[in-house]
Amino acid sequence: MENKTRRVFLRWMAIQMGAVFGGALLASCGRQESRSLQTTALPIAQPLQPTEVDPTGAPLQAEEATAEPTETPASHPHLAVARGGEPGTLVRQAVTALGGMQLFVNPGDEVIVKPNACVDYRTYEYAATTNPWVVGEIVRLCLEAGAGRVRVMDFPFGGDSESAYRRSGIQEQVLAAGGEMEPIRFLKFVETEIPNAIDLKRCQIYEDVLLADVVINVPIAKHHSLGRLTLGMKNLMGVIRDRPYMHGNLGQRLADLASRVRPALTIVDAVRILRANGPTGGRLSDVQKLDTVIASADIVAADSYAATLFGLQPTDLSYIVSGLNMGLGRADLETMKIEEIAVGA
């Protein structure tokens, strides 16, 4: 009597489990084929001529990054700087000067926006985390350009991602703009090879960053004792799992990482900059309000310009030097075409 019921129960369990896993298998089969780890962010090395964009809106072909950085078309500046206005306006003006978000985001694209939300105990006033309105406006611009889905993510080193999203104020503005927050799932850190790397040959990178059509990097410009400043390339630390390892040879390892992640666009939030006690901050006296946003498809150029806000030369930062050596971008601020926009004036 008792054996029989146990057998019936086990059989019933087996049928149920089979149905669940079978269903899941069928449901997810079709979905995975459309993506692969090969499709990465738009390489900046690719010429960003509007004529190359398929007018029907088909996504650009991802190409292997070439060693030589190529010029952006003559009609658009290599880098745009907007000053003196509301954070959202600054972002919109800077991106418009670069040629508009539709140059970077195609209709239907899966977009990952990577702000800096490094800890879960600071609000945006302390300039430890990216300005929420800057992030919100980027989400809005992506959606206006026809992006299919815009997700915002960072892997903080203090606290968990969801509390950092809330405390920093980023979540509120992103949701209001129609974007989504991506809670960090440790399952999604995948061991990834970095083919062009000099030091960091392998690394656990967040899967969604590799799968996204477009990655937009939104660092906040702030002080950091080892890197001197944390800017665009340093901000990419938030897409990998093992941070302390990076500190051994920070400049080169950051450049290696940037060669794999390849953000399509780097927008440096210098609305408030943190001049000391970074990267975590906590004293308003260390914060300087600059009301500035820097945008460029070239992560090295964006970082180089941001360095000057602190009175530093681009080559003072080890990761800019490594980035230049790897051909990831330019730092010749005197010769590159820069458009400066005075929003408030």
Place this chain on the structure above:
Amino acid sequence: MAPNARKRRGVFSRPWTSLRKLIQALALLAFLVLFVLARGETPGSTTNLFLRLNPLLALVNLFATKALVAGAAVALITIALTFLTGRSWCGWLCPLGTILDWIPLHRWTKGRWTPGEGWRGVKYALLLLTLFAALLGGLTLLIFDPLTILTRGLAVGVWPALDKLVTAAETALYRLPALRTPILAVDTLLRPLILPPVPVTTRASALFAGVLIAVVLLNLFAERFWCRYLCSMGALLGLMSKVALLRRRIEPGCVGCTICTDACPMGTINAADDYASDPGECTMCLECMDDCPLGGTTFAPVLSVDPMRSYDPGRRQVLVTLGAALGGMALIRTVDPEIEHPFALHPPGADAEEFYSQCVRCGQCMRACPTAALQPALTEAGIEGFWTPVLISRLGYCDYGCNACGQSCPVEAIAPLPLVRKQEQVIGRAEIDQDRCLPWIEEQECIVCEEVCPLPEKAIELELAEARLPTGETIILQRPLVIHDLCIGCGMCEYKCPAVGEAAIRVSRCSGEGGLRGGQGRRRGG
């Protein structure tokens, strides 16, 4: 076979038993829901409700601190319930009791060995010992309280194991592309609410889960073995039940069929005493009333003191346990715990001197701690601080934006500090071991401790130093130093230190600990 056949007839044939089982299930569910919610946004004063309902915890804390914690007044509900209806807490509400009811292991062994009646006295002896030790300021025996066993067993035993199990299964299955979407959906459901969103480490989980499992395994010897013979909280409620209003009564219709003696989970219905039972043992489960075919058992109001039984505590037990408590406390207190245990860091807001006499060892703070920095002391705090929470900075750090432990403490042994106060609270002080620190010994760049220091004015400064590499090359690098007056000992630096094994920066106890940063600190012997 006969009683079983009658039991199967349906829910309504045993209305009181059915109602009790429903309430037991709901109470256990409520306990588990509150346990899960204890890590997160829900106020700690809500999620620690079951612990505050426990009169034993409130009483020993009162005895040891000689001060009343306002929040502990909730225990009056249980006390009132007990004076009205006896040990109904045990039969109807206790989450551990319900688990023991649901795992009837005694049916396997069929009572091959059952403890004699004298064993019931063990729980009274334990209760007296606990109370006398508490009067002398020792709360270590609270590790035997049923709710602390359950909370601690779940928080630092079962739950971490569950997390490891789920994570391992998810990681394995996530490799199959077809399963990614369902696995992610499951993961999103579980984290951050039920399981921790970031990987956490817990020490000695097997020990704490093992205590809980051992309590369950005692069911092999007798139904509700724990409740009958060992439970000190049950003993306290049992003593009150001697004068409870509602008590079991045998009606004249009883014919001595022994159905009720077999049905009683506490085994307290004594055929030799005309089927009377001890209200100090009866959990008011009402099985005997439901099962009696002749209506021979009822429960009715009585105003009297029930007679003492042979196993009830008498003058001798009181004197023996008092002596044992005095001797035991004297033996434990031969050494100043601060000197012997320099790394036993208390949670932020704990009184450095009095903490061991305030903490009831429930483990609720350990569930609330999002980084699993708080873990039961094994050897760090000696016998006096056994299983009190210690902050193990190498395993988890005190999050600068979190004050959950103080909010969740049922007896305010960890003060419920507002966040801005907690951020100034000195837990200990970091010290750099220059023989282990990378920039000091290996001439390697590393500033991790300074980078992660959450204080507005960092408590770690970097000094520039010239270092000679093995190649003969000279470089300038930054070496960390702790600024003692600024450090609060949150342990973020120790947690993140990339040194292999023991960190090159360690937090230890210090003067001023337990007070505010920069405030007048406590001095040893002062």
